Amino acid sequence: MSVTTELPQDEASLKQILQKQAGPKDEDILREKEQAILKLGQIYKDNKDSTALANVIRESRPLMQHLAKAKTAKLIRTLLDLFSQIPNSTSLQIESTKENVEWAKNEKRIFLKQNLETRLIGLYIDNANYRDALALIQTLLRELKRLDDKMILTEVHLLESRVNHALANMPKSKAALTSARTAANSIYCPPLLQAQLDMQSGVLHAEDKDYKTAFSYFFEALEGFSSQDDPKATSALKYMLLCKIMLNLPEDVTAIVGGKLAQRYAGPDVEAMKAVAAAHEDRSLADFEKLLQAHKKELSDDPIIRNHLAALYDTLLEQNLVRIIEPFSRVEISHVAELVKQPVREVEAKLSQMILDKVFHGILDQGAGCLIVFDEPEEDKTYDATLETMSHMSQVVEHLFAAAQKL
Numbered sequence: 001m002s003v004t005t006e007l008p009q010d011e012a013s014l015k016q017i018l019q020k021q022a023g024p025k026d027e028d029i030l031r032e033k034e035q036a037i038l039k040l041g042q043i044y045k046d047n048k049d050s051t052a053l054a055n056v057i058r059e060s061r062p063l064m065q066h067l068a069k070a071k072t073a074k075l076i077r078t079l080l081d082l083f084s085q086i087p088n089s090t091s092l093q094i095e096s097t098k099e100n101v102e103w104a105k106n107e108k109r110i111f112l113k114q115n116l117e118t119r120l121i122g123l124y125i126d127n128a129n130y131r132d133a134l135a136l137i138q139t140l141l142r143e144l145k146r147l148d149d150k151m152i153l154t155e156v157h158l159l160e161s162r163v164n165h166a167l168a169n170m171p172k173s174k175a176a177l178t179s180a181r182t183a184a185n186s187i188y189c190p191p192l193l194q195a196q197l198d199m200q201s202g203v204l205h206a207e208d209k210d211y212k213t214a215f216s217y218f219f220e221a222l223e224g225f226s227s228q229d230d231p232k233a234t235s236a237l238k239y240m241l242l243c244k245i246m247l248n249l250p251e252d253v254t255a256i257v258g259g260k261l262a263q264r265y266a267g268p269d270v271e272a273m274k275a276v277a278a279a280h281e282d283r284s285l286a287d288f289e290k291l292l293q294a295h296k297k298e299l300s301d302d303p304i305i306r307n308h309l310a311a312l313y314d315t316l317l318e319q320n321l322v323r324i325i326e327p328f329s330r331v332e333i334s335h336v337a338e339l340v341k342q343p344v345r346e347v348e349a350k351l352s353q354m355i356l357d358k359v360f361h362g363i364l365d366q367g368a369g370c371l372i373v374f375d376e377p378e379e380d381k382t383y384d385a386t387l388e389t390m391s392h393m394s395q396v397v398e399h400l401f402a403a404a405q406k407l
Contacts, residue, residue, distance in 0.1 A: 014040050033063050034075060045082040050089035053082060054096045061103060073112045076100055080119065094123050114140065114152055121159045125166065133163045154183040154193060161200050165207070166303070174204055195224025199236060203304055206243065215243035226261060234265045235302075241273040242308055250277035272298035276309065285316055286341055317342070317350055322359065330372050333364070 017036040020029055037060045044053040057079045064072045080100070083093040097120045104113035117140050124133035137160045144153045157180035164173035177200055184197060202217030218240040225233035237256075244252045254277075256262055257270055272295035279287040292299055292309070300306050317340065324339050325331060337347040348364065351371055355362055361374040 014043075030063065030066055034067070034071075037063065037075070038078065041079045041082050045085055048086050050083060050086045050092045053079070053086070054092055057096055058099065065107075069109060069112070072109070073115065076112070076116070077119075080116075090123060090127050094120065094127065094129075097123060110147075111149075114143065114149070118152055118155050118159070121156070121163075125159065125162055128166070130163050130167055133159070137163065150183045150187040151193075154180050154187070154189065154197075157183060158193075158196060158200060161204075165200075165203065170204070170207060177201060177204060191224050192228045192230060195221045195228070195230070195232070195236075198224060199232070199239075202236075202239060202243075206239070206246075206304070206308065209246075211243040211246045215240055215247075218243065222261065226264070234267070234269050237262055237265050238269050238273055238298075238302070238305065241270070241277065242305060245273070245277050245280055246308060246312060248280075250281040253277040268295070269298045271295075276312075280312065280316065283316060283319060285313075285320055288313060288316060314350075318354060318359065321347070321350060321354065325360070325371065325373055328371075328373055330370055333369050333371055336371065 014036045017032055020033065037056060040056050041053055044050075044056065057076070060075070060079070064075065067075070080093065080097060083089050083096070097116055101113055101116045101120060104110075104116060117136060121133050121136050121140070124130070124136070137156060140156055141153070141160075144156060157176050161173045161176035161180060164170075164176060177197070180197060180200075184193070189197070198217045198221040202214040202221060205211075205214035205217060218236050222233055222236035222240060225231075225236055241253050241256060244250065244256065253274060257266070257274060262270070272291065275291040275295065276288070276299070279291060298305075299309060320340050321336065324336055333348050333351070334344050336351070337344040340347060348366075352364055354360060355364070361376060363372050363374075364370075365372055
């Protein structure tokens with residue numbers, strides 16, 4: 001019969017509990033020690049002491065040898081989860097997870113090792129350590145294909161897709177996501193994992209400029225994350241708003257933000273996207289630059305948002321330049337730069353690119369510092385007409401040749 005005791009709240013008393021000797025049959029002492037470890041982990045998490053938390057995980061291993069495998073796995077995962085709530089602890093969390101992977105390997109706890117390695121890959125990605133992540137993914141995939149564990153296989157393929165996307169290897173990223181979806185279709189896919197798959201699908205479609213399909217995936221991801229109260233729901237909502245802005249529908253942003261589901265996630269991230277939509281609607285480069293500085297954390301620190309906003313900024317700059325140079329046949333580049341409130345060098349480079357892309361016809365006279373704009377040249381249809389005539393003549397010759405063969 002188990003007896004529930006009230007645990008002390010101070011660190012010293014909890015450490016004394018951990019010093020108690022206990023064998024495999026001392027269930028009450030083992031349970032008390034397990035609760036003490038969790039309580040200590042919580043104290044160190046609250047104190048933002050990641051080094052002490054890593055030591056608690058290390059010192060709890062003798063206890064784990066006497067616990068059931070499922071309980072051990074849960075205890076390790078719970079303690080490692082506490083790291084994520086301590087700022088700037090990723091490096092220590094990686095080291096601690098590596099130690100636990102090695103321990104699980106030595107203890108021949110295969111499933112725990114694979115779960116911890118999957119977590120380690122995610123940490124490598126968050127730390128931008130893509131080479132180590134890819135190496136571990138390849139090793140883990142070989143093991144998982146032998147064991148045919150579809151659940152972890154889905155998670156690892158999804159992580160592989162994220163790594164390759166971060167490395168701008170789109171073909172491999174898409175192939176990995178397809179493999180993840182194939183594995184997920186043969187099992188019951190938990191809502192959180194399904195939401196992560198939808199999120200990655202939306203990211204890849206957005207990279208292909210297919211913002212309409214991307215929006216649908218981000219909406220599915222938002223519903224999935226929202227049902228599980230996952231903080232990633234805010235990111236899914238941000239990406240939904242981004243798609244509407246990139247589709248040149250900034251007026252839809254207000255309607256989405258006013259929706260019942262979106263109102264739960266109102267905050268700096270959503271306000272930043274509303275500001276982007278307003279700047280885009282006004283076609284104001286100055287406002288756009290100001291909000292990028294004001295909302296650096298919400299916009300520039302997110303690589304997906306940053307990449308698409310860079311393209312949006314480029315489009316806005318191009319539209320502004322076309323509007324400004326339209327009335328001129330010859331204009332000083334410095335004057336154009338003054339009107340768009342951008343550095344002369346940047347404006348000159350953009351005008352050069354626009355001429356090469358045939359957005360308008362003209363040349364840059366760098367000696368005089370001027371842009372000379374030409375009238376739109378009339379299309380000469382002689383070449384097309386000649387090709388059409390030759391095509392008709394070819395058909396006539398073929399018909400004559402066929403008729404001559406019948407004689």
